[in-house]
Amino acid sequence: MIFNSFEFIFLFLPVVWAVFFLVGRVAPPFAKVWLLLASLFFYAYWNPAYLPLIVSSMVVNYIIGVFLGKNKWLPTRKVILTIGILFNVALLGYFKYRDFFAENINLLFGTEIGLIQVILPLAISFYTFQQIAYLVDSYRLETNEYNFLNYGLFVSFFPQLIAGPIVHHGDMMPQFSDRKTYRVNYENIAKGLVIFSIGLFKKVAIADTFAAYANSGFGSPDTLSMISGWVTSLSYTLQLYFDFSGYSDMAIGLALFFNIRLPINFNSPYKALDIQDFWRRWHITLSGFLTKYIYIPLGGSRKGVPRTYVNIFIIFLISGFWHGAGWTFVIWGILHGVASIIARVWKRSDRQLPKIWAWGITFLFVHLAFVIFRAPDMTVALQVFKAMFGFAGLHLTGVYSVFNESLLWLGFYLLIGLGIALFAKNSVQIMQTEKRTPLMMAFVILLLYYSAMQLQRVSEFLYFNF
DSSP: OOTTSHHIIIIIHHHHHHHHHHHHHHOHHHHHHHHHHHHHHHHHTTOGGGHHHHHHHHHHHHHHHHHHHHOTTOTTHHHHHHHHHHHHHHHHIIIIIHHHHHHHHHHHHOOOOOOOOOOOOTTHHHHHHHHHHHHHHHHTTOOOOOOHHHHHHHHHOHHHHTTOOOOOHHHHHHHHHOGGGGSOOHHHHHHHHHHHHHHHHIIIIIIHHHHHHHHHHHHOGGGOOHHHHHHHHHHHHHHHHHHHHHHHHHHHHHHHHTTOOOOOOBOOGGGOSSHHHHHHHBSHHHHHHHIIIIITTTTTTTTOHHHHHHHHHHHHHHHHHHHOSSHHHHHHHHHHHHHHHHHHHHHHTTOOOOHHHHHHHHHHHHHHHHHHHHSSSHHHHHHHHHHHTTTTOOOOTTHHHHHSSOHHHHHHHHHHHHHHHHHSOOHHHHHHHSOOOHHHHHHHHHHHHHHHHTTTSOOOOGGGGO
């Protein structure tokens, strides 16, 4: 089940919300059970076969986490933590990376290791990272709550389960313990409705429009010329922006309906003036996880400049690999790691670029790197680059045959998309600063009406694949 579907908006959400608050008025623990079961149903709706996997993962990690948190003098705690982390890494490795390694070993050594070709379990990258963090914090004695219902909701709460944000147990579990969570809060509902409607509009009206152009271009890279190459790459850059931004908004809005506050995961990243700034704005919770649980334990910036650069490179390599089991993701991560090191070296020189140059270089790098991120392999990525830089011809003809749209309208759509990404307030800023007025209500109704008219063309979110 996905957020932009009829069954979610008009059936699942109203029923879950109504029962949650009706039961919560008299017995919050039962409302908690209801929300946990609803979240697991939401997960299983996509593929019931993987429900035992997420439930087993939750139970095992909870048992290990509680054991580590309550037995601080046991000499084997480090061994138990290692077993817990290996359990999570093994699950992720088997389902996500096993075929990738088998293919490369077969290629290098001429072996014939069979491929399992399983469908990647939904959300496994997200709930695995969250639970590794819980184990590490339990080992550090930073956990103090051991309620399985709260833990289960921390892992499986449906607004953030599928594609983040990656949440921290310390932020989430206390909210599920708070009795105020189980009382209807009209202020939160109003805020949630505003941000959810903006996110839904971003997904169905903007991201899915650019998705058609990006898919056409990447699906026929040998037909691209210079203009159509740039239309293809810019379309994907905007599709990914509005798709991920839309999902993040909807997750925050849905959680507010249940009086739960999720962390901000997306803060106008295309306004960034350098690559470090970009990563402080894009997938903020993933950057936070990698910084706290990998970069700092590796030594962070405390062990000298060369070691700092090595640590930066490692976390971006992991970030690329986390997004997908393929060389294109690895290369994308390496490029961002190198760019981050260059940005640090530049800052240490105390030189500054004019803002327009800083923004232009940053956006161009992010945009070009997304070509590799999107392409199914490097051959396609190089074909798109070849077209973009004029090696496949400069002619304007053929654009309509690739995109089924005139160049004039394509240019108009791209300008509108870039204008919103660069100059408009993001949805969190709107929610925090704009008052709830009749005009705002009309704005929300308009967005919801238009979005509802587009729900028949249901499409998944890009981050479901990661």
